[in-house]
Amino acid sequence: MSVLQYRGDTRSRPPGHRVACPRCGESFPVKETAAGDSGPHIPVMSRNGTPHADPPAAAPLVSPAKALWPLAAGGAIVAALLVGFGLYAILKPTPRPEPGPDRAKQEKKPATVPPAVVTGLAYLPADTNICAAVQFGPLLTYAARTQTDPHALLTRAGLPGELTDAPDKLGLSYGLIDHVCAGLVVDSASAFPRVVVALVLNQKVPDRSAFLKQLKATQFTAPDGSTRFRADVGNFPWEMLNPDDKTYLFATDGNDLHEFRRGAPGSVRLSAGVRDSMAKLSPASFAWVATGMETWNDKPTVKVAAGLLKQPDLPARLVPYHAAVAGISLEPEPTAAVAVLAVDAVAAAQLRGRLAATLAGRPVAINLVGPWVTVEGALGKDGVGGWKDWLPAPAAK
Numbered sequence: 455m456s457v458l459q460y461r462g463d464t465r466s467r468p469p470g471h472r473v474a475c476p477r478c479g480e481s482f483p484v485k486e487t488a489a490g491d492s493g494p495h496i497p498v499m500s501r502n503g504t505p506h507a508d509p510p511a512a513a514p515l516v517s518p519a520k521a522l523w524p525l526a527a528g529g530a531i532v533a534a535l536l537v538g539f540g541l542y543a544i545l546k547p548t549p550r551p552e553p554g555p556d557r558a559k560q561e562k563k564p565a566t567v568p569p570a571v572v573t574g575l576a577y578l579p580a581d582t583n584i585c586a587a588v589q590f591g592p593l594l595t596y597a598a599r600t601q602t603d604p605h606a607l608l609t610r611a612g613l614p615g616e617l618t619d620a621p622d623k624l625g626l627s628y629g630l631i632d633h634v635c636a637g638l639v640v641d642s643a644s645a646f647p648r649v650v651v652a653l654v655l656n657q658k659v660p661d662r663s664a665f666l667k668q669l670k671a672t673q674f675t676a677p678d679g680s681t682r683f684r685a686d687v688g689n690f691p692w693e694m695l696n697p698d699d700k701t702y703l704f705a706t707d708g709n710d711l712h713e714f715r716r717g718a719p720g721s722v723r724l725s726a727g728v729r730d731s732m733a734k735l736s737p738a739s740f741a742w743v744a745t746g747m748e749t750w751n752d753k754p755t756v757k758v759a760a761g762l763l764k765q766p767d768l769p770a771r772l773v774p775y776h777a778a779v780a781g782i783s784l785e786p787e788p789t790a791a792v793a794v795l796a797v798d799a800v801a802a803a804q805l806r807g808r809l810a811a812t813l814a815g816r817p818v819a820i821n822l823v824g825p826w827v828t829v830e831g832a833l834g835k836d837g838v839g840g841w842k843d844w845l846p847a848p849a850a851k
């Protein structure tokens with residue numbers, strides 16, 4: 455005789471633990487089932503003899519990991535497609551639009567932030583007297599439009615390979631970086647300048663642990679209670695502060711990380727001299743460097759640099775100048791501009807004459823506006839690409 459499992463209301467269970475078959479009327483012994491038992495059973499008899507439909511079986515329990523796996527897999531596929539499409543959109547060969555009245559509409563101009571309001575400047579020390587910045591968005595936009603390697607563009611601009619390759623060595627793509635700002639404090643008391651670098655990203659680092667490992671970063675608590683890191687960049691020790699998930703501040707002197715105005719409007723903290731120099735830049739400058747108005751020839755740092763460069767007369771050559779600024783813009787085509795502040799009108803006129811002779815035959819414009827001498831021209835082989843030639847010639851040996 456078969457023994458069936460009885461599933462139903464135990465209060466209506468027939469005495470003797472037997473139940474009649476709803477079809478043939480024969481009775482069978484039954485046993486109770488435990489909760490969740492999925493063994494064979496017969497339906498419950500209603501009062502009029504009609505069997506109730508068996509309630510649906512409960513769905514088996516599934517671990518959260520297994521339940522989320524299809525969603526995670528689908529999300530990974532979608533993310534891969536989006537990333538792949540994004541890379542294709544950036545790196546694919548871009549046809550140059552045909553000349554015409556609508557060309558300006560077809561070409562999307564880089565969204566360059568004017569130098570004075572670059573947000574990373576707010577993290578630099580107030581006594582910074584040399585500062586520089588590079589915005590990566592305009593660079594990548596132009597590189598995609600002209601099918602040019604962005605590394606090559608920066609090399610053409612005169613940046614050394616150690617700087618252009620630095621993001622790759624840290625595991626950061628150019629597209630992940632919004633901008634980088636650097637500030638130097640060159641004073642009269644020390645031969646070594648204090649340096650602060652602000653790395654501002656478009657989004658969080660995908661793998662922060664790997665990034666910190668690449669920096670050889672070790673965490674510690676600063677005297678002010680902030681969490682900081684000791685990092686190694688370029689075989690040089692730095693203190694690093696991570697004020698938010700998109701900003702990394704590096705300083706050679708940890709005291710420069712104590713005070714900064716997060717969210718301040720760019721250069722508002724910097725000296726009037728630095729800001730006056732920056733005012734000579736084109737608003738479209740995506741890469742630039744500017745100095746404050748100083749007497750540079752007596753700085754210990756300049757004397758050390760003269761020794762390292764084997765240019766012992768460098769301090770004397772800087773006597774006629776108080777400040778300098780240089781910038782590169784990409785709108786509509788790469789252009790470089792340099793302005794030098796001379797100590798007086800005589801020194802300015804002499805510099806203008808020297809530059810006119812050095813840059814003769816090149817498509818550049820040289821202007822004299824008060825004590826400022828400015829040079830502007832196309833960035834390239836026949837333009838201002840030879841900007842290093844502008845410096846006064848070293849003394850004959």
